[in-house]
Amino acid sequence: MTTLLSRSAILLPLLLLFAAFNLSSCDSFIGVNYGVIADNLPPPSATAKLLQSTAIEKVRLYGTDPAIVKALAHTDIGIVIGTANSDIPSLASEPGAAKSWIDSNVIPFYPASKIILITVGNEVLTFGDQNLQNQLLPAMQNLQDALNSASLGGKIKVSTVHAMAVLGQSEPPSSGSFKPELTTNLKGLLEFNDANASPFAINPYPYFAYTSDPRPDTLAFCLFQPNSGRVDSNTKIKYMNMFDAQVDSVRSALNSMGFKNVEIVVAETGWPYKGDTNEVGASIENAKAYNGNLIAHLRSMSGTPLMPGKPVDTYLFALYDEDLKPGTTSERSFGLFKPDLTMTYDIGLSSQNSTKSVSVQSPTSAPTAAPTTTTTPSQGFVWCVPKAGLTDAQLQGNLNYACGHGIDCGPIKAGGACFQPDTLEAHAAYAMNLYYQTAGRDPKNCDFSNTATLTSTAPSYNNCFLNTSNANVNDPRVNNSSHVSMSGVGPTRHLIDTFEWLFFIGLVYL
Numbered sequence: 001m002t003t004l005l006s007r008s009a010i011l012l013p014l015l016l017l018f019a020a021f022n023l024s025s026c027d028s029f030i031g032v033n034y035g036v037i038a039d040n041l042p043p044p045s046a047t048a049k050l051l052q053s054t055a056i057e058k059v060r061l062y063g064t065d066p067a068i069v070k071a072l073a074h075t076d077i078g079i080v081i082g083t084a085n086s087d088i089p090s091l092a093s094e095p096g097a098a099k100s101w102i103d104s105n106v107i108p109f110y111p112a113s114k115i116i117l118i119t120v121g122n123e124v125l126t127f128g129d130q131n132l133q134n135q136l137l138p139a140m141q142n143l144q145d146a147l148n149s150a151s152l153g154g155k156i157k158v159s160t161v162h163a164m165a166v167l168g169q170s171e172p173p174s175s176g177s178f179k180p181e182l183t184t185n186l187k188g189l190l191e192f193n194d195a196n197a198s199p200f201a202i203n204p205y206p207y208f209a210y211t212s213d214p215r216p217d218t219l220a221f222c223l224f225q226p227n228s229g230r231v232d233s234n235t236k237i238k239y240m241n242m243f244d245a246q247v248d249s250v251r252s253a254l255n256s257m258g259f260k261n262v263e264i265v266v267a268e269t270g271w272p273y274k275g276d277t278n279e280v281g282a283s284i285e286n287a288k289a290y291n292g293n294l295i296a297h298l299r300s301m302s303g304t305p306l307m308p309g310k311p312v313d314t315y316l317f318a319l320y321d322e323d324l325k326p327g328t329t330s331e332r333s334f335g336l337f338k339p340d341l342t343m344t345y346d347i348g349l350s351s352q353n354s355t356k357s358v359s360v361q362s363p364t365s366a367p368t369a370a371p372t373t374t375t376t377p378s379q380g381f382v383w384c385v386p387k388a389g390l391t392d393a394q395l396q397g398n399l400n401y402a403c404g405h406g407i408d409c410g411p412i413k414a415g416g417a418c419f420q421p422d423t424l425e426a427h428a429a430y431a432m433n434l435y436y437q438t439a440g441r442d443p444k445n446c447d448f449s450n451t452a453t454l455t456s457t458a459p460s461y462n463n464c465f466l467n468t469s470n471a472n473v474n475d476p477r478v479n480n481s482s483h484v485s486m487s488g489v490g491p492t493r494h495l496i497d498t499f500e501w502l503f504f505i506g507l508v509y510l
């Protein structure tokens with residue numbers, strides 16, 4: 001958290017401003033896994049339409065189903081295709097097999113279908129087959145060579161996907177390291193990733209961490225809910241959620257092998273909404289909390305403590321339930337959408353939600369087509385504040401949670417512009433409100449385990465809660481920001497809303 005707190009006050013608004021352009025309808029870092037071990041899935045064309053109505057920008061297929069790859073043509077959705085583990089031996093031993101794999105699975109579809117990555121096998125290093133492990137790198141190399149000779153090297157990357165079980169140690173995150181028996185193979189694979197600028201793809205599942213440690217505070221930690229956090233004793237970084245802790249343990253493991261530049265991609269993560277009676281934690285509420293809060297966390301652009309400021313590319317597991325999968329009920333219950341294309345539960349993936357996550361959603365503002373000024377704050381502004389009578393522990397928990405989720409708490413640190421009054425309540429109110437405003441002004445972002453409430457009266461602790469009913473005429477800071485009013489950009493109403501909102505964030509910071 002130290003890194004989050006020390007971030008420049010100016011950087012975040014700029015970052016959000018930048019993000020607003022990228023997020024106008026999609027979030028480039030949000031992907032989804034499209035598994036097809038099922039007999040009730042909608043046709044690929046319907047799925048392509050569904051995806052286009054969401055903020056999902058990338059899809060990972062486990063295979064190369066041409067009907068799906070074709071259906072995604074001209075959608076601008078990035079596509080990850082994969083070779084089966086059973087393809088690896090021939091791909092490794094015969095360059096010709098790799099060439100014909102590319103010739104049949106890539107060339108006919110690219111670039112209309114935006115294939116971005118080929119994953120060679122799935123979780124091979126933890127599959128328990130030493131021969132296959134040894135063949136993985138040669139298979140990847142042959143596919144890379146085949147891409148290069150088709151002049152697609154660099155345009156389409158080659159990698160493989162690992163289970164978290166490649167780590168021998170993951171706690172605390174700074175001590176993350178790979179299993180010693182895998183490091184020989186991993187070194188070769190990582191040199192490949194490094195040389196070809198391809199990502200290290202891995203499948204962290206806080207859900208599985210929870211099932212092996214089902215304490216209430218572990219659940220809150222896994223679901224990005226208010227919790228007391230876990231301090232990494234080496235770095236003194238306080239982790240507020242399991243996802244960041246897991247991803248940073250991978251970062252540490254990569255760094256310790258000298259691969260600081262190899263990027264991490266989360267190839268799978270998710271939470272089942274249903275399970276057998278003995279499957280603790282598998283419920284709609286938890287699945288919605290995990291996936292919804294994960295999306296909000298990624299959109300906050302906070303990154304992880306070891307990789308601040310940049311959300312890790314994340315493929316949610318999964319688009320649909322796979323009803324033919326063997327095993328426990330939870331294995332068949334990860335789907336975000338039902339076969340009839342409706343949401344299993346709403347986590348804000350609709351493309352309408354993604355702009356709103358950084359824009360003003362004002363319930364009472366008139367939908368003016370061409371506002372004359374972009375600095376006029378909306379009517380009906382609401383603030384998120386702590387409920388009366390909270391304990392210090394509750395206030396501190398909320399403060400920690402909010403400050404651990406991508407907002408800049410520098411202004412409430414000693415010497416900061418909003419430090420006075422130096423009370424826990426005022427500091428918590430500042431952080432909670434900023435979290436609510438930043439995370440998308442959805443009432444669910446002002447819940448804090450039922451310890452927060454929305455109010456239409458500006459909190460009176462200090463002037464860090466702008467009184468928007470008069471800010472635009474009396475507050476010089478508003479006038480000072482108007483140089484970024486984007487005149488000339490010709491923004492749509494949507495964009496103007498976004499910038500209005502960005503001004504607000506900017507004002508709070510500046």
Ligand SMILES: *[C@@H]1O[C@H](CO)[C@@H](O)[C@H](O)[C@H]1NC(C)=O
Pocket residue numbers: 346347348349350352353442
């Ligand atoms: C997403 O947007 C829709 C339509 O505006 C809204 O009904 C829904 O509540 C939003 N969902 C989330 C999670 O924000």
Ligand SMILES: *[C@@H]1O[C@H](CO)[C@@H](O)[C@H](O)[C@H]1NC(C)=O
Pocket residue numbers: 457458459460467469470
């Ligand atoms: C906000 O400004 C209005 C108009 O100046 C004033 O009447 C009101 O008391 C202010 N509210 C707060 C909470 O400062």
Ligand SMILES: *[C@@H]1O[C@H](CO)[C@@H](O)[C@H](O)[C@H]1NC(C)=O
Pocket residue numbers: 472473474475476479
């Ligand atoms: C801010 O700009 C408005 C409109 O241009 C003006 O009426 C107001 O006096 C300005 N406020 C300050 C503090 O300069």
Ligand SMILES: *[C@@H]1O[C@H](CO)[C@@H](O)[C@H](O)[C@H]1NC(C)=O
Pocket residue numbers: 476477480
């Ligand atoms: C607003 O701009 C004026 C003139 O550039 C400057 O003197 C003043 O300090 C600024 N106020 C704030 C709050 O940034």
